[in-house]
Amino acid sequence: MMRHLVVPNREVEAVLGHVRARGWGALSHRVFSSEDGFSRLIPLDAGAPLELPDSLNYPVEMHEGVPDEKIETDWLTLLAVEVDQSTILEKGESWPSNHEFVGDMMIVRIDNEVAEFTDSIARAKLGAHPHIRLLLADDGVEGEFRIRQLRPIGARLADRILAGPSLEFAPPDLFSTEVAVKESGRVIRCDPTRAYFSTKLQTERLETLALAKELREELDRPLRVADPFCGVGPALATLLGEPDLVSDLLATDLNPNAIQLLMTNLSKWDKKPYPEGAPDIHRAYDNRLVGLADALTLSASSSIAGQWDLVLVNLPHRTIEFLPALVPLLDRSTPSIIRGRAIVEESAIEEANQAIRSALPDMMADKPQPSLKIKRDYSASLRLCSFEAWIASE
Numbered sequence: 495m496m497r498h499l500v501v502p503n504r505e506v507e508a509v510l511g512h513v514r515a516r517g518w519g520a521l522s523h524r525v526f527s528s529e530d531g532f533s534r535l536i537p538l539d540a541g542a543p544l545e546l547p548d549s550l551n552y553p554v555e556m557h558e559g560v561p562d563e564k565i566e567t568d569w570l571t572l573l574a575v576e577v578d579q580s581t582i583l584e585k586g587e588s589w590p591s592n593h594e595f596v597g598d599m600m601i602v603r604i605d606n607e608v609a610e611f612t613d614s615i616a617r618a619k620l621g622a623h624p625h626i627r628l629l630l631a632d633d634g635v636e637g638e639f640r641i642r643q644l645r646p647i648g649a650r651l652a653d654r655i656l657a658g659p660s661l662e663f664a665p666p667d668l669f670s671t672e673v674a675v676k677e678s679g680r681v682i683r684c685d686p687t688r689a690y691f692s693t694k695l696q697t698e699r700l701e702t703l704a705l706a707k708e709l710r711e712e713l714d715r716p717l718r719v720a721d722p723f724c725g726v727g728p729a730l731a732t733l734l735g736e737p738d739l740v741s742d743l744l745a746t747d748l749n750p751n752a753i754q755l756l757m758t759n760l761s762k763w764d765k766k767p768y769p770e771g772a773p774d775i776h777r778a779y780d781n782r783l784v785g786l787a788d789a790l791t792l793s794a795s796s797s798i799a800g801q802w803d804l805v806l807v808n809l810p811h812r813t814i815e816f817l818p819a820l821v822p823l824l825d826r827s828t829p830s831i832i833r834g835r836a837i838v839e840e841s842a843i844e845e846a847n848q849a850i851r852s853a854l855p856d857m858m859a860d861k862p863q864p865s866l867k868i869k870r871d872y873s874a875s876l877r878l879c880s881f882e883a884w885i886a887s888e
C-alpha cells in the first residue's frame with residue numbers, strides 16, 4: 495500500500511510537475527484513474543512528507559501501487575538478451591517481479607527455480623533501474639535480532655554493471671549497506687544487514703500515527719510512547735515527526751547494532767546529542783529512556799513499569815507470547831493502547847484473537863475488541879497480521 499494524491503483530471507499535469515520537481519513521485523509506480531474516471535491517483539514516494547504544501551492540497555488515499563509496466567518490461571527485455579525466451583516463459587512467476595528499494599540499494603528474492611540465472615537477473619535489474627548502486631538477494635530473516643540475510647549479487651561501478659565473477663573487482667565501498675532512507679519527510683539511517691529494517695512497514699507506521707493521534711485526543715495531552723523492540727527506530731521517526739504528539743519516549747532493543755543506529759537517528763530527530771555506540775538503557779534526557787535492554791525485563795524496574803500510554807510490540811513471531819510481560823508497562827490510570835504485529839496460521843486467527851484478549855486487561859467499552867487484520871502472506875499458510883487494543887483505565 496502506498497499514499498496516492500487524488501487529483502481532478504484537468505489538474506494532473508500541473509500537480510505532477512510539482513510532485514516530480516520535489517522528488518516526491520514514486521519511482522517505478524504509475525498514475526492511474528479513479529473508479530469514477532474524474533480523477534487520477536498520483537503515487538507518492540515513501541519519502542514525501544506527511545504535511546504537503548498548499549499547492550498539493552488534495553485528498554490522500556492509501557492504495558496498492560500500480561507498477562510501472564515500462565520498467566517491468568524493460569527488465570524483462572534486458573533479461574531476454576541473456577536468457578532465451580522459452581526459458582523466460584517456462585519459469586513464469588518464478589522471476590523476481592517484486593523488489594524493495596532501501597536507499598540506493600534494491601533487494602530481491604531469488605526463487606530456487608531461477609537461482610542459476612542470478613547473474614543475468616542482476617544485470618537486467620540494474621540495467622532497468624539506473625539509480626540503484628547495489629543489488630542484494632534476500633535469503634530470509636534470521637535469529638532473535640530478526641536480521642535479513644542479504645547477499646550482494648550485483649553492483650554499479652560508474653557506468654559498468656558488475657555481477658557474478660566481475661563483482662570481485664568492485665571496491666569495498668560499493669558494498670556498503672549503511673544507507674539513509676527518507677520516509678514521511680524524515681531521514682532514517684539503517685543497515686539491513688546489521689539491524690532489522692523494512693520500508694514495507696510504512697503503511698503500518700502511518701496507521702500507528704493515526705491511532706496515536708486518536709489516543710492523544712482521548713487523553714487531551716501528548717503521549718508517553720514505549721517501543722521496546724524499536725530496532726533503528728522507524729516507528730518513532732513517524733511519531734516524533736508529529737508536533738506535540740510524544741512527550742516521553744522509551745526506545746530499546748537487544749541488538750547493539752540497532753541501538754547504535756538508533757542513537758544516530760534520535761540525535762537528528764530530536765536535534766540534540768545522544769551517546770555514540772550502543773549504551774545500556776539509561777535516561778539520555780529526562781523524557782528519553784534509550785539503549786540496550788531485554789524487553790521482557792523492563793517492567794521489573796519500578797521507574798519504567800506503569801508509565802506508558804502507547805506500547806508498540808513489533809516482534810511478530812513472539813508478540814502474543816510476550817504480551818503478559820509487556821502489559822505492566824502501561825499506565826493503567828488512564829486509557830492506553832498496545833499496538834502489535836503477529837504471525838499466525840490463517841486457520842488459527844480466531845484462536846489467536848482469543849489469546850490476545852485473554853492476555854490483556856479489560857478493553858475500553860466504546861472501542862472495538864482487538865482483532866488481527868491480515869496485512870500480507872508470510873508463507874503458504876502463515877499470515878502477517880496487526881492489531882490494536884484500547885485498554886480501559888483501572
Ligand SMILES: C[S@@+](CC[C@H](N)C(=O)[O-])C[C@H]1O[C@@H](n2cnc3c(N)ncnc32)[C@H](O)[C@@H]1O
Nearest residue numbers: 638639640690723724725747748749788789808
Ligand atoms: C521485527 S524487528 C522490528 C524492529 C523495529 N521495531 C522496526 O519496525 O523496524 C524486531 C526487533 O526486536 C528486537 N528484539 C528481539 N527480541 C528482543 C527482546 N527480548 N528485547 C528487546 N528487543 C528484542 C530485535 O533485535 C529486532 O530489532
